[in-house]
Amino acid sequence: MHNFRKPPTMADVARRTGVSPMTVSRAFKRDSSVSQETREAVLRAAEELGYVFDSTASNLRSQRTDFIAVTIPSINNANFADTVRALSDRVSERGLQILLGYTNYDVAEEERLIEQLLRRKPEAIVVTGGKHTPRARKLLSNAGIPVIETWDLPEEPIGHVVGFSNALAVREMVDHFVSVGYRKIAFIGGDADRDTRGTDRRAGFIAAMKDHGLDAPRLIAAGPPPISMREGANAMGQLLERFPDTEAVICVSDLSAFGALTECQRRGIAVPDRMAIGGFGDYEIGAISVPSLTTINAFAREIGAKTADLILDVLDGKLDRPGRVTIRPDLILRQTSR
Amino acid sequence: MHNFRKPPTMADVARRTGVSPMTVSRAFKRDSSVSQETREAVLRAAEELGYVFDSTASNLRSQRTDFIAVTIPSINNANFADTVRALSDRVSERGLQILLGYTNYDVAEEERLIEQLLRRKPEAIVVTGGKHTPRARKLLSNAGIPVIETWDLPEEPIGHVVGFSNALAVREMVDHFVSVGYRKIAFIGGDADRDTRGTDRRAGFIAAMKDHGLDAPRLIAAGPPPISMREGANAMGQLLERFPDTEAVICVSDLSAFGALTECQRRGIAVPDRMAIGGFGDYEIGAISVPSLTTINAFAREIGAKTADLILDVLDGKLDRPGRVTIRPDLILRQTSR
DNA sequence: ACTTGCATTGGTAACGATAACATGGATGCC
DNA sequence: GGCATCCATGTTATCGTTACCAATGCAAGT
Structure with missing residues (x-):
């Protein structure tokens, strides 16, 4: 099973082929100048010996x-x-x-x-x-x-x-939500000090709300990132208890948004009529869930x-x-x- | 911005610390015998020089x-x-x-x-x-x-x-489905020749059905793996058209199973009363979806x-x-x- | 005092490929 | 024919670290 001999090197392949190690090295490169027949002979000898190119040596010498x-x-x-x-x-x-x-x-x-x-x-x-x-x-x-x-x-x-810009992306969603009439909009995200992108999205949310003359007290911190579907669901539960009159919620990702959606389904809360939901990231689940998720494609x-x-x-x-x-x-x- | 001098080596750190390169090498290893003060001096000198340990040389020499x-x-x-x-x-x-x-x-x-x-x-x-x-x-x-x-x-x-054993895992689900009364059971998977685990699961499905004296003509090939949620939904569509009397379906993964579930929801087909669904892999989505997915935890x-x-x-x-x-x-x- | 042992440090060579330079021979051009 | 050019190959030295062996100094044990 195991082969306890020392593994063959380019020198071994060179000896077997009857060329110099340098030629073997060239034969293993894409665009080096070696004649077709020499290259084939080298590769054949390498295959017969079970030679495996050693990147570690190559890395050191070539500094690549x-x-x-x-x-x-x-x-x-x-x-x-x-x-x-x-x-x-x-x-x-x-x-x-x-x-x-x-x-x-x-x-x-x-x-x-x-x-x-x-x-x-x-x-x-x-x-x-x-x-x-x-x-x-x-x-x-x-x-x-x-x-x-x-x-x-x-x-x-x-x-x-x-x-x-994570902040600007969320701002766009806020702008849209406001334009279609939502006012009491919440944000579900992670704890502020860890997930920097999530924090940027939250900041974008707050700033955008402010620019529309709206307060943003409805911030649910769902724990350290990543915010899972389960945590999204729990956060939606919290939101419904603390701010029952919320009309729409923007979630830090589609995963938490989907979790939030399922929580609404479990509680018999109509989405989007009683509660609108927005996600982030355009995950596959958002496209296929019933109802499908409004989201932001970050490409x-x-x-x-x-x-x-x-x-x-x-x-x-x-x-x-x-x-x-x-x-x-x-x-x-x-x-x-x- | 860029630093065009040659990056410092252990020799440079050694010179600056006033020790041999060998000692520098030891100072960078966890459990080598170097005195505490020497190690600290070496690491300080390294930090000052902006020295970065070079794995490529280490890899070659140590053969690790x-x-x-x-x-x-x-x-x-x-x-x-x-x-x-x-x-x-x-x-x-x-x-x-x-x-x-x-x-x-x-x-x-x-x-x-x-x-x-x-x-x-x-x-x-x-x-x-x-x-x-x-x-x-x-x-x-x-x-x-x-x-x-x-x-x-x-x-x-x-x-x-x-x-x-992928086959045995699916067999367990078939056994359960049969034991609770399902007979017309379908399988949604990928094309037979690519995803080997998926193929094993399908084979396990067919074999288990046979052992229960049941035919297994309801096999939907949803394309080359991986089978997405979308493909699971499409496959469910096909299944409902070709075998409308199907009572239960086992999917190659939770992702396709969830897709299949959403297709039922879109078509107003009651799950599980009119169609039961089983997945594979215990993905988070299966635990949180409404209804939640019967599945197999592969750990x-x-x-x-x-x-x-x-x-x-x-x-x-x-x-x-x-x-x-x-x-x-x-x-x-x-x-x-x- | 002398050995033994351990902790710490140093010197030298080597890991296996290839960059850089050199070479021999064929080919092309005027 | 003479010289430049190019192609295919060879020679030599080296990339930066560490395995291996050796040496030193000091403490402990007899």
Whole structure:
């Protein structure tokens, strides 16, 4: 079963093929100049020996790992997964591989993760969000590789940015809700000090309400992020008890919005007639639930794709100053609201 | 912004601290013997210089990467994400890092991915499923590292196994459905030739039906995996048109089951009275939807945790023969069935 | 006093690929 | 024919860390 001999190296393959190790190295590269027959002979010998290319040596000597480091808050979130998938698909065409880590929505954890990832010497690093510890900022700035902040529009970006304003996106929903007559509007989100995007959305909500001359006392904190469906349901329960006259609620994500919807269904509260609901993120569930969810499409896949384009441009030297790609989220009106 | 000097190495830190590079190296390891004050001096000097440990050199020299390679069918699936998270949390305590790749439910893609991952010289490799191309099997066998197949119970495992029988799990649901009186039971799954776990579940369904003396002509193929909520809804539509007298349907996952449920809701079909629905995977949505979904808990997190335990045992030399950890999925009865 | 043992530190070589440069031979052009 | 050019391949040194072995100093034990 196990093979206890030392695994073969390029030197072994070279000896067997009757060429130099350098030629073997070239044969394993895409576009190096090796004759067709030599390459085939090398690859055949490699296959016979069971040779497996050793990236670790290549990484050290060439000072290239072909890693793109990525941090996301949670591995179990369809929005971030969409972004990573689009990013991964795009950069893998160019031989780059994603090195993924998750922060649990915690900037201290993010700092640890960033340090760990940078040790692996990635070609670029993509972080979700624009809020970081001072040390994390410093690590990123000094890393000497492209840094891309996503899912946010930081005022003082570290390097490149591909994102959108969470506050403005929610504002758009508030504007619409007010325009169709809702006044007593609530917000369901996470605890203020953890989920920075959620906090931005809440801030956007409050500011927008204010601009319409409306107070915003109906704020339900559903716990530390991520806010699950279950927590959304519980929050809706709280909301109905504390502010029974609420007409509409905006939730920090479609997941909590769906949970809130189910709570209404369990309590026999008509949606949207007695209670309107808005979500965020355009998750699949919002499109298919009955009633379907009014939500905001943040174009998760597009964020990933544009991030990939940006990285490739920078690595190709086609972009020498920080790029700033702004995504415009889209309000999607469905059955849970007028 | 960018720092164009060559980044500092251990030698630079050593010079600044007034010790040898070897001592710097030791100071960066957890349990190496360096005096407390030396370590602190080294770390201080490193911080001042902005030194970042270079894993690539370490990996080559020590022949250790501290990577655990993992392949999953899709990055956007809560079950696999749960497994990866549990695995990651557990092994990261020991300084190991997950190197993740996804196969798009395709064994050819899996083969490419496995080869790519093995080049990075991981300490162990975890694959989802027990079906692979012959070359992939060979690559894994010859890799000289622990191989763990998960989410399945292959008859001829390559190395270790942490999984369950997809066929038996579905059988349990069929047994229950029959015991409470359903006879005309359908199955909604993916196309037969791609999703191997889905195919196993379908096979388990057919076999179980047969054992009850029941035919199983009501098989809806909803397309290539993964089967989304939308596809589940479409499949339910097809089912209702082709087999209108169906009493119950078992879906390949909770996602398609929820989609099927919503289609019933749109068509005014009472669940479970006129149509019972069963899912698979115990996703959050199944617990919270109205009505809540009868499903099968495959213990995704436990698979990840036990895989981690197994890997750590093997790496510690505490396990010298292939391990086989069998998970027993659990039938969860909820409101979409009797 | 002398050995033994431990804790701490240092010197040297090596991990396995490839960047940089060099070379031999074929081909093209005037 | 002579010279430039290009293609395919070889030689040498090196990327930055750490395994391995050695050495020093000091405390404890006999």
